[in-house]
Amino acid sequence: MGDYLRPRGLEEALQALTRPVTVLAGGTDFYPARVGRAVTEDVLDITGIAGLRGISETEAGWHLGATTSWSELIEAPLPPVFDGLKQAAREVGGRQIQNSGTIAGNICNASPAADGVPPLLALDAEVELASRDGTRRLPLASFITGVRQTVRRPGELVVALHVPRPRTGARSAFLKLGARRYLVISIAMASVVVEVAEGKVAAARIAVGACSPVARRLPDLERALIGAAFDAQLGDRIEPVHLAPLSPIDDIRGSAAYRGDAALVLLRRLLAKVSA
């Protein structure tokens, strides 16, 4: 067993990150990846740093601390633009996983099936990274670059996600398809945020997960919805061509063709759901 570090302050954690050390938050991805073998690397447990936990409102939007758990997110008083992220949080494993698993852990693990990623993309979330050299912020879409790959540098810690305030009243929703209803890895999932003004779509942000190495926004579909009446027919505007950015694969959970069909159905249902 290597060193186990559990600092109480961010500075101490960033100092620890100046040497090779693996970050540990809720451990719900970390430990399953090490079943049957001893943990030999040095570990930096960040759950003792109070400043990394919790959700607060800022002038520009909302600050989601890195170690905020899915349960804390579900219980937080947040406006309807967060409904999609909360619906995703309720689908991350069972209650025990939601109590331990963190928002930043989900994005740093960078699984194509990470349920938090599509709703955070639809929220236009930015990732804040800190190191001994300072901090930087970048869009979530630029942070995850491939299967289990992010642009996090050695020495950096994800400290928060930032969600901007929508310009107008916004609705959002998330839907996931798995082989059974609960406790399941997604075959496909999608999330939408629709900003509405005077009964029409003023802006839309739509993301699909588990249908490409990294969850993807669908910019052509987002543009096609602008100006449309915000009613039950909204989903009729979706054309298969809008899903062109996706590149689903065949695997044990579903074929590429099935995933593509599922994504289309999920999106139509989502738009019906938000406009209901």
Ligand SMILES: Cc1cc2nc3c(=O)[nH]c(=O)nc-3n(C[C@H](O)[C@H](O)[C@H](O)COP(=O)(O)OP(=O)(O)OC[C@H]3O[C@@H](n4cnc5c(N)ncnc54)[C@H](O)[C@@H]3O)c2cc1C
């Ligand atoms: C039974 C079970 C069911 C699950 N079901 C789902 C599901 O339905 N949907 C889903 O999306 N996920 C699911 N998961 C995966 C997991 O629960 C989530 O991805 C969770 O959000 C991970 O958070 P964590 O805090 O536990 O991460 P950890 O396991 O602590 O860390 C995950 C990775 O991120 C890194 N990391 C963590 N925090 C930071 C940080 N702040 N800065 C830099 N690097 C960091 C770690 O080094 C590690 O590589 C499931 C897991 C289990 C065991």
